[in-house]
Amino acid sequence: MxxxxxxxxxxxxxxxxxxxxxxxxxxxxxxxxxxxxxxxxxxxxxxxxxxxxxxxxxxxxxxxxxxxxxxWTDGVAIVRDERTVHRGDExxxxxxxxxxxxxxxxxxxxxxxxxxxxxxxxxxxxxxxxxxxxxxxxxxxxxxxxxxxxxxxxxxxTGRNHYIWLGTTKVFDSFSFAFKETEHGWIWCYAYGFSGERSTCVVECSPQTWQGLGLDVMSEADTLNQLEKTFADLLDGHALIGRAQADDAAQWLRFRxxxxxxxxxxxxxxxxxxxxxxxxxxxxxxxxxxxxxxxxxxxxxxxxxxxxxxxxxxxxxxxxxxxxxxxxxxxxxxxxxxxAQWYENLPRYMSLDPVQMFALLGQRHSPLLPHIPPQLYYRLDRAAEQLEPLRRLKRWLGPRLARTLHARTGA
Missing domain, CATH: 3.50.50.60 (FAD/NAD(P)-binding domain)
Known part of the structure; x- marks a missing residue:
């Protein structure tokens, strides 16, 4: 053949x-x-x-x-300036x-x-x-x-938020998140190691934050400088690395x-x-x-x-x-x-205690979460861990709600 x-x-x-x-x-x-x-x-x-x-x-x-x-096995999140750790799968x-x-x-x-x-x-x-x-x-x-x-x-x-795919010389030994509040809204990143010398760092924010911080008009070099300052506690002084020439526009995208x-x-x-x-x-x-x-x-x-x-x-x-x-x-x-929708509606979850917010970050795939107040969902989720009937109800209800919503909206 x-x-x-x-x-x-x-x-x-x-x-x-x-x-x-x-x-x-x-x-x-x-x-x-x-x-x-x-x-x-x-x-x-x-x-x-x-x-x-x-x-x-x-x-x-x-x-x-x-x-x-x-x-890695741990997940680490910095919410504002507070660091939390979650034990997870390898x-x-x-x-x-x-x-x-x-x-x-x-x-x-x-x-x-x-x-x-x-x-x-x-x-x-x-x-x-x-x-x-x-x-x-x-x-x-x-x-x-x-x-x-x-x-x-x-x-x-096409998704609503803007993101940029970067590298960094900081080598992360856990899957790490950082969420920073600015006067123009939240900006956050995901970071993880992939070798003994480099890590990936993906930065994301809403269109309002992107424009408010001037990221829509900055060069690559200015963008990296700005983001290094924003996530200084996560990067520990290490540099971010872009893909384009320093004098080119930064390569912000919207996911398709x-x-x-x-x-x-x-x-x-x-x-x-x-x-x-x-x-x-x-x-x-x-x-x-x-x-x-x-x-x-x-x-x-x-x-x-x-x-x-x-x-x-x-x-x-x-x-x-x-x-x-x-x-x-x-x-x-x-x-x-x-x-993706969880991140597009991030402010809904940022009034939670950082530990609770990180727990719901891990639950962001749930079709139930957008329809239940975050504090209530957190309490129900903790209770479901202890009570088998609640755990079974959650497993049964989630997929059915997802199919119903998909049939009605196509989303």
Whole structure:
């Protein structure tokens, strides 16, 4: 089978690894428009459950990723000037560049051809000629998906808040938050380590705060200077690192949530951010792309006689893959939607005691939380930990409320 994978991110590279392991005779090429070692972002997060899935798919790359990752268990929040600590599950961070390097190295060792600085401009590009399967792993702005936008039924919802993705020389040994009140409203950040030298720091605020602080007109250098002062107690004097030149405008964004009605057209199939995005505050983007790769490879493995030899069989496999992943994503998409809304309504929770506020930060995925006064929700949540009937009621009511609200509003 001849496979062309457009996009050399984690999902595309891992899919190529899985397919080569299933059948070394597959002819697989990954087309990546950027140079080797060039990538956006700083570090990515994941949880232990992902490692178990990766080891089942390819133990060698899973072990390499695990060994290159840093670990933490605690969550730390600075609210105004008060620090609180929450004990949690073990989390992992790894540099995005490091992860891509490990996956590319493993793919090439298995016989995958990885072509850097080799962009694909559309479905009719010569690089795709003769391919039995074309995998669009080319991100949220996928040129392959957009060439057939009506067929895929893409819908994009843009969030209200502004955010900027930065690095820092401060190495965090816990997943850390800081919430700072200014005369123009709240501004906050999430920070986590991904190596022994660097951490990721994502800063977010409302449009009113963004404009009130002048962040909408500041250069990159002035923005970094301002944010270093704002989060001085979190950074301990360490520098923030941007992506652009110092005299360029800072790269503030508003998150775009993408969904697609269907995930394939003929032999073209979507994977990762080309198919779906979930708000960065749940830290699941890379995990979901890797899970897409696992599901797509599994669907193709189940095709009798080898995928691509019979068009109907390939279509059936791609249909199963899309149906399965859209169903599996419902929980993560719901969690991401409520998490983003929690931050968009942050002032609702900031009158709480910092310990209570941090507890509700951990509950931000709940569909019940926006509809119950925060103090009451906190008391009910604490009671549910002690009383099994309340815990069962909460587990039963939450998903039903989420489905009802989604059916009424589509949100």
């Amino acid at each position: 001849k496979i062309a994978c457009v996009g050399g991110g984690p999902g595309g590279l891992y899919f190529s690894i899985l397919m080569k392991r299933q059948d070394p005779s597959h002819e697989i090429t990954v087309h990546e428009r950027n140079p080797a070692g060039s990538t956006y972002g700083w570090g990515v997060t994941y949880w232990a459950g992902l490692l178990d899935k990766l080891r089942a798919g390819d133990p060698e790359s899973a072990d390499a990723i695990s060994e290159a990752s840093v670990r 989390g992992f961070g790894i540099g995005r560049r490091r992860m891509l390097g490990l996956l590319a190295e493993r793919a090439e060792a298995l016989g995958v051809r990885v072509e850097f600085e080799h962009g694909v401009t559309g479905p009719d590009s010569p690089e795709l000629a003769g391919a039995d399967l074309v995998v669009a792993a080319d991100g949220v702005n996928s040129v392959l998906r957009e060439a057939h936008a009506g067929h895929f039924g893409a819908e994009v919802t 949530t993408l969904t697609n009605r269907t995930w394939h057209r003929g032999n073209l199939v979507l994977l990762g951010d080309a198919a779906h995005t979930t708000h960065y505050s749940i830290g699941a983007g890379t995990t979901l792309a890797l899970e897409d790769a696992l599901a797509l490879a599994a669907a193709l493995r189940d095709v009798g006689g080898g995928p691509g030899r019979d068009g109907g069989d390939l279509d059936s496999a791609l249909t199963r893959y899309g149906r399965r992943r859209r169903a599996e994503l419902l929980s993560a998409q719901s969690a991401a939607r409520y998490s």
